[in-house]
Amino acid sequence: MITAEALMKRYGNKVAVDGISFTVEPGQVTGFLGPNGAGKSTTMRMIVGLDKPNSGRVEVNGRQYRGHRAPLQEVGVLLDARAAHSGRTAYKHLLAIAATHGIGATRVHEVIQMAGLDSVARKRVGGFSLGMRQRLGIATALLGDPATIILDEPVNGLDPEGIRWVRTLMRDLAAEGRTVLLSSHLMSEMAQTADRLIVVGRGKILADDSITNVISRATRSVTRVRTRDTQRLVDTIAGTEVVASVMPDGAVEIQGMTAEEVALAASASGVVLYEVASVSGSLEEAYLALTAGEVEYRSLAAAGTGAHR
Numbered sequence: 054m055i056t057a058e059a060l061m062k063r064y065g066n067k068v069a070v071d072g073i074s075f076t077v078e079p080g081q082v083t084g085f086l087g088p089n090g091a092g093k094s095t096t097m098r099m100i101v102g103l104d105k106p107n108s109g110r111v112e113v114n115g116r117q118y119r120g121h122r123a124p125l126q127e128v129g130v131l132l133d134a135r136a137a138h139s140g141r142t143a144y145k146h147l148l149a150i151a152a153t154h155g156i157g158a159t160r161v162h163e164v165i166q167m168a169g170l171d172s173v174a175r176k177r178v179g180g181f182s183l184g185m186r187q188r189l190g191i192a193t194a195l196l197g198d199p200a201t202i203i204l205d206e207p208v209n210g211l212d213p214e215g216i217r218w219v220r221t222l223m224r225d226l227a228a229e230g231r232t233v234l235l236s237s238h239l240m241s242e243m244a245q246t247a248d249r250l251i252v253v254g255r256g257k258i259l260a261d262d263s264i265t266n267v268i269s270r271a272t273r274s275v276t277r278v279r280t281r282d283t284q285r286l287v288d289t290i291a292g293t294e295v296v297a298s299v300m301p302d303g304a305v306e307i308q309g310m311t312a313e314e315v316a317l318a319a320s321a322s323g324v325v326l327y328e329v330a331s332v333s334g335s336l337e338e339a340y341l342a343l344t345a346g347e348v349e350y351r352s353l354a355a356a357g358t359g360a361h362r
């Protein structure tokens with residue numbers, strides 16, 4: 054479990070993390086999201102004692118990171134995949150870190166296999182692709198079999214097989230009761246991996262909730278139907294609380310009525326529906342809506358893109 058209380062970090066005049074409080078619970082994957090510069094990496098660095106907060110505190114399992122006797126066995130962390138020593142082989146790199154914690158070669162072989170690095174374990178890290186470095190970084194994080202795992206952008210540079218491997222691994226680690234905190238800018242991936250989300254913008258928390266609640270609060274769900282009697286359906290369901298829009302593909306999207314309510318109303322007036330679906334917003338839509346006012350580095354082309362359908 055990770056607990057942050059009024060955590061604040063300033064670099065000169067810049068407030069990177071603005072007094073945030075949150076809890077990352079064991080047994081689930083918590084996604085850490087936010088625009089570039091929102092303060093995610095700074096927060097992760099403070100969790101593992103690489104940055105000192107100006108005020109507030111953050112603890113892992115009731116203790117500050119530095120207070121743990123064998124931190125590698127408490128918290129596994131991947132912050133920067135490029136950090137591994139380029140001149141060493143992957144095996145030597147892992148062995149050197151393992152030695153600092155009395156971890157034996159058997160575990161080193163285990164994590165090499167787990168990360169799919171067998172064929173390159175004796176090659177120098179300097180020649181590794183970004184994806185291979187990510188795998189090595191994840192293997193390093195898991196070396197001490199830690200109860201808490203913190204990964205900053207672990208799927209960056211991974212191929213589809215690697216992305217799926219990370220997703221399954223994170224889900225399995227959480228299912229074993231571990232605490233998993235994960236940042237990523239890939240919304241579709243996060244939607245498939247995380248149970249909960251902490252969304253930050255300009256150093257502040259914008260949302261801290263289950264993924265379902267984040268999506269349902271920040272987006273609108275609609276009922277989508279198809280019928281040959283579009284006009285009659287629209288006349289039937291028209292009301293002050295109901296908005297029906299005919300889409301370019303001929304489907305009708307209705308806000309303000311559930312799928313069941315629409316089906317019952319259509320049936321009562323003899324309108325035949327041949328498709329009825331509840332369509333909820335995507336995590337990407339929810340994320341864009343939540344962070345719309347919090348993006349510091351915005352590209353011109355995207356500036357006018359609305360988050361709502």
Ligand SMILES: Nc1ncnc2c1ncn2[C@@H]1O[C@H](COP(=O)(O)OP(=O)(O)OP(=O)(O)O)[C@@H](O)[C@H]1O
Pocket residue numbers: 064067068069087088089090091092093094095096
């Ligand atoms: N060592 C540092 N010195 C000065 N400013 C820093 C330092 N580290 C981070 N910052 C600033 O703090 C803010 C938060 O940065 P941080 O890297 O935590 O954001 P992030 O959410 O991880 O962003 P990204 O998604 O781009 O990785 C940014 O404005 C950044 O420029």
